[in-house]
Amino acid sequence: MAIQRRALVLNQNYEPLNVCSVRRAFVLVLHGKADVLTEGDEPLVGAQDSLYVTPSVIRLRHFVRRPHPRPRLTRREVFQRDQERCQYCGRRGGDLTLDHVLPKHRGGPHVWENLVTACRECNHRKGGRTPQEARMELLKAPSRPSTHPAVLFAPYLERYREWAQFVLGWGKSPVPLAIDGADAAS
Numbered sequence: 001m002a003i004q005r006r007a008l009v010l011n012q013n014y015e016p017l018n019v020c021s022v023r024r025a026f027v028l029v030l031h032g033k034a035d036v037l038t039e040g041d042e043p044l045v046g047a048q049d050s051l052y053v054t055p056s057v058i059r060l061r062h063f064v065r066r067p068h069p070r071p072r073l074t075r076r077e078v079f080q081r082d083q084e085r086c087q088y089c090g091r092r093g094g095d096l097t098l099d100h101v102l103p104k105h106r107g108g109p110h111v112w113e114n115l116v117t118a119c120r121e122c123n124h125r126k127g128g129r130t131p132q133e134a135r136m137e138l139l140k141a142p143s144r145p146s147t148h149p150a151v152l153f154a155p156y157l158e159r160y161r162e163w164a165q166f167v168l169g170w171g172k173s174p175v176p177l178a179i180d181g182a183d184a185a186s
C-alpha cells in the first residue's frame with residue numbers, strides 16, 4: 001500500500017532531516033513548502049481513484065534551523081542500537097531488558113556507554129555483578145550511536161534504495177549548489 005510508504009525529508013541544504021508519511025510529504029509539496037526530488041514506485045490513490053505520484057524524497061524550500069539531533073536515551077533506542085540482540089548471548093528478539101553494565105547500585109551511570117540490551121535470562125544470570133565478575137562477555141563495548149544520517153536512516157535503506165544517495169552522500173561531497181535565487185547571492 002502506497003499509503004504506508006515513508007518519505008525522506010531533506011533540509012534546503014540537502015541534509016536529511018527526518019522521515020515522514022507519504023501523505024505528509026504530499027501535503028508539504030502541495031502547499032509549496034517542499035519539492036519532490038525522487039518519486040516512489042507506487043502511485044498514491046486519491047479521491048475518485050485519481051492517482052498521484054508518491055514523493056519518496058522531498059527537499060524543503062526554506063532552510064530549517066534546528067539543533068543537531070541527539071539520540072534519545074530510551075530503552076527502545078538502546079535496543080535499536082544493539083539491533084535487538086542480547087549483548088551477552090547474542091540472541092535476537094524475545095524478552096529484552098536493559099542492563100547497566102556496571103550495576104546502578106554500584107554507581108553505574110545511566111549513559112549509552114553503560115547500557116546494553118540483555119535477554120531476561122542473561123540479565124538474571126548477571127544479577128548485580130559486572131560482566132567480569134559474572135564471567136560474561138559483551139559482544140562489543142557499548143557506545144553512543146552516531147547521529148550521521150547514514151546511521152540514523154540506515155534501517156530504511158533496504159526498502160528505499162533511492163534514499164541512499166542522499167543519506168550516504170551527506171557531508172561527504174560538496175553540498176549541491178542551491179538554485180533558488182536567494183542562496184545564489186554569494
Ligand SMILES: [Zn+2]
Binds near residue numbers: 090091
Ligand atoms: Zn542473553
